[in-house]
Amino acid sequence: MTVDNVPVDSGVRATATPPSQSPYAVGWENSRGRKHAEPTPRWRDEFQRDRDRVIHSAAFRRLEYKTQVFVNHEGDMFRTRLTHSLEVAQIARTIARALGVNEDLTEAIALAHDLGHTPFGHAGQSVLNACMREFGGFEHNLQSLRVVELLEERYPEFRGLNLLFETREGILKHCSVPQAKLLGEVGRRFIEGGQPSLEAQIANVADEIAYNHHDMDDGLRAGLLDVEQLRTHSLFRETEQAIIVRWPHLDAKRLRYTVIRQMLNFFVSDLLTTTATHLQERGVESLAMVREQTSPMLDFSPTTLQIHLELKRLLRHHLYEHPRVVEMAFQSQTIIRELFEVYMNSADELPEPPDLSGELTHARAVCDYIAGMTDRFAISEHQRLRRSARLNRAAEEIS
Numbered sequence: 001m002t003v004d005n006v007p008v009d010s011g012v013r014a015t016a017t018p019p020s021q022s023p024y025a026v027g028w029e030n031s032r033g034r035k036h037a038e039p040t041p042r043w044r045d046e047f048q049r050d051r052d053r054v055i056h057s058a059a060f061r062r063l064e065y066k067t068q069v070f071v072n073h074e075g076d077m078f079r080t081r082l083t084h085s086l087e088v089a090q091i092a093r094t095i096a097r098a099l100g101v102n103e104d105l106t107e108a109i110a111l112a113h114d115l116g117h118t119p120f121g122h123a124g125q126s127v128l129n130a131c132m133r134e135f136g137g138f139e140h141n142l143q144s145l146r147v148v149e150l151l152e153e154r155y156p157e158f159r160g161l162n163l164l165f166e167t168r169e170g171i172l173k174h175c176s177v178p179q180a181k182l183l184g185e186v187g188r189r190f191i192e193g194g195q196p197s198l199e200a201q202i203a204n205v206a207d208e209i210a211y212n213h214h215d216m217d218d219g220l221r222a223g224l225l226d227v228e229q230l231r232t233h234s235l236f237r238e239t240e241q242a243i244i245v246r247w248p249h250l251d252a253k254r255l256r257y258t259v260i261r262q263m264l265n266f267f268v269s270d271l272l273t274t275t276a277t278h279l280q281e282r283g284v285e286s287l288a289m290v291r292e293q294t295s296p297m298l299d300f301s302p303t304t305l306q307i308h309l310e311l312k313r314l315l316r317h318h319l320y321e322h323p324r325v326v327e328m329a330f331q332s333q334t335i336i337r338e339l340f341e342v343y344m345n346s347a348d349e350l351p352e353p354p355d356l357s358g359e360l361t362h363a364r365a366v367c368d369y370i371a372g373m374t375d376r377f378a379i380s381e382h383q384r385l386r387r388s389a390r391l392n393r394a395a396e397e398i399s
């Protein structure tokens with residue numbers, strides 16, 4: 001595949017003037033508000049308040065010690081869930097500003113999107129889901145919603161963070177119909193069809209753009225990817241060639257950063273141009289019209305979508321399925337599975353007995369506890385339980 005118009009910085013800087021708020025943006029006047037009514041904040045608006053609540057949550061702080069691809073203790077330079085979320089928020093804000101939609105709401109969704117992630121990344125999620133198979137399963141996206149609706153206990157008047165409908169809607173990126181039926185209004189679009197706000201769509205795509213690019217960087221740094229593998233990707237290869245023509249003496253590190261930055265710029269530019277065209281062609285003039293669409297407004301052009309998907313495939317093949325990553329995943333899955341068995345068999349190992357008087361089951365309380373752990377806490381808790389021989393006893397009961 002050839003790539004036209006590989007972007008290389010011209011060196012000329014134009015100052016982008018943010019458009020005024022677009023008619024299809026979420027604003028206070030068209031927001032569905034909060035479950036529990038609260039006084040209007042004096043010094044900030046309601047969307048800033050949501051963003052601030054996410055940043056002050058305990059789940060957000062724990063993202064610092066949770067795996068993105070590399071387990072937290074493997075190196076100080078790799079992305080964690082926290083730095084990933086910050087990069088998503090940065091990309092998402094740029095897109096939101098360029099489209100004239102609500103930047104604070106977009107940022108709140110981006111910062112909250114991974115709050116429900118388990119320790120050890122996707123390996124942790126898949127094993128926790130397997131452990132919970134008979135008890136309703138586990139899905140990190142649903143768990144992010146559970147964190148902001150129930151598990152954060154900070155306010156005297158309500159459980160959770162009492163975030164705006166639009167923030168919660170944005171956090172819930174995907175959902176099965178049976179699950180959606182349990183979620184009330186926020187799950188309705190998965191039953192009836194329709195799209196979330198543009199702000200939610202932006203946070204979703206910014207997530208993919210962010211991890212594609214930072215995983216190339218981390219993968220190269222870790223020595224799991226090599227440049228020759230990336231050069232099989234048309235955009236990487238052509239961007240690198242264009243940069244070498246312009247700066248023939250760049251060292252390898254600056255060349256890598258420049259290629260990745262220019263690629264990121266290419267995807268964001270294409271996304272903005274394509275989305276602006278969609279908005280115009282479909283005559284979208286309100287938030288209600290955004291919601292009525294049968295497909296997302298935010299999209300790459302067909303050619304760029306293929307380039308984006310090729311990059312995802314390349315990363316899956318060479319990085320996420322790399323033997324070292326797979327081995328790390330295997331070890332971390334053992335930790336989570338064994339923790340789950342111990343807590344299921346010995347409730348007294350939980351920090352406090354769960355209140356099972358309502359809908360909460362013991363299995364769900366165990367799942368919430370494990371999902372909230374950081375990588376290093378899960379490892380040290382596993383070691384503690386091994387020392388106390390609890391794990392051996394649990395293992396005997398399983399066999």
Ligand code: MG
Pocket residue numbers: 084113114207
């Ligand atoms: Mg993410």
